[in-house]
Amino acid sequence: xxxxxxIVIACHIPxxxxxxxxxxxxxxxxxxxxxxxxxxxxxxxxxQTFAEETAxxxxxxxxxxxxxxxxxxxxxxxxxxEGAKPGVDPRSSAVKQSKIATQMMSTVQTNRLAYKxxxxxxxxxxxxxxxxxxxxxxxxxxxxxxxxxxxSAIAITCLAFLFxxxxxxxxxxxxxxxxxxxxxxxxxxxxxxxxGVCNFCLGMYSSVNGVIETAxxxxxxx
Numbered sequence: 001x002x003x004x005x006x007i008v009i010a011c012h013i014p015x016x017x018x019x020x021x022x023x024x025x026x027x028x029x030x031x032x033x034x035x036x037x038x039x040x041x042x043x044x045x046x047x048q049t050f051a052e053e054t055a056x057x058x059x060x061x062x063x064x065x066x067x068x069x070x071x072x073x074x075x076x077x078x079x080x081x082e083g084a085k086p087g088v089d090p091r092s093s094a095v096k097q098s099k100i101a102t103q104m105m106s107t108v109q110t111n112r113l114a115y116k117x118x119x120x121x122x123x124x125x126x127x128x129x130x131x132x133x134x135x136x137x138x139x140x141x142x143x144x145x146x147x148x149x150x151x152s153a154i155a156i157t158c159l160a161f162l163f164x165x166x167x168x169x170x171x172x173x174x175x176x177x178x179x180x181x182x183x184x185x186x187x188x189x190x191x192x193x194x195x196g197v198c199n200f201c202l203g204m205y206s207s208v209n210g211v212i213e214t215a216x217x218x219x220x221x222x
Contacts, residue, residue: 010135016134017130017131017134020130020134021126021127021130021131022115024126024129024130025115025118025122025123025126025127026114026115028118028122028126029114029115029118029122030115032118032119032122033061033064033118034060034061034064035061035064035114035115035118036114036115037059037060037061038059038060038061038062038064038114039067039110039113039114040110041054041059041060042059042066042067042075042098042099042101042102042110043067043102043105043110045095045098045099045102046099046102046103051095058075058091059075062074062075062076062079063075063076064114065117066078066097066098066101066102067101067102067105067109067110067113067114068101068102068104068105068110068113069097069098069101070101075094075098078090078093078094078097078098079091079093079094082094141211145210146207146210146211149203149206149207149210150204150207152203153199153200153203153204153206153207154200154203156199156203157196157199157200157203158196160196161192161193161195161196161199162192162193162196162197162200164189164192165188165189165190165191165192165193165196166193168185168189168192169186169189169193172186
């Protein structure tokens with residue numbers, strides 16, 4: 001009977017496994033090589049405002065292949081190639097080729113291509129770790145409500161409080177320095193962050209407490 005349930009679990013996990021594995025690989029590769037940051041940099045070159053703000057900058061990782069480039073060239077390789085041509089601005093030409101390579105791709109496609117050539121060791125470790133965690137949790141957790149409790153404590157808190165407050169502060173730091181400071185908006189952003197942290201702590205405490213109570217009841221039914 002246990003073997004049968006193991007087979008059922010192994011067959012159902014892939015629906016969540018593949019999307020979760022991709023997300024984990026993207027996070028790890030971003031920390032290692034700044035792949036998503038570089039992919040978005042190339043994609044946003046089509047935006048005139050962003051292109052003007054980054055006129056003298058290079059991608060976060062110019063040694064990564066430009067997403068959509070048929071020859072798989074990196075930004076530095078394009079600059080070096082264009083620099084050999086007389087009368088050509090190497091960087092401007094490289095940015096132009098970047099726009100052409102990414103303009104036919106959606107942002108999602110660009111992001112997915114970013115981590116495809118990540119380090120094999122990191123990829124294997126991420127896949128095995130993520131699969132092991134899912135298998136272990138599927139065996140240990142007896143009530144699906146526990147999963148939803150943790151998911152709601154994290155997702156709802158982030159979407160309703162933490163992300164709005166954090167993004168406002170980051171946006172003001174980058175784009176709002178030339179405008180008059182609105183104390184009320186800043187106060188609301190701080191309040192959202194404080195409420196979000198408190199809500200997250202309470203939600204996680206409630207979820208963990210529920211897991212402990214469920215485990216204690218299963219060990220000692222009386």
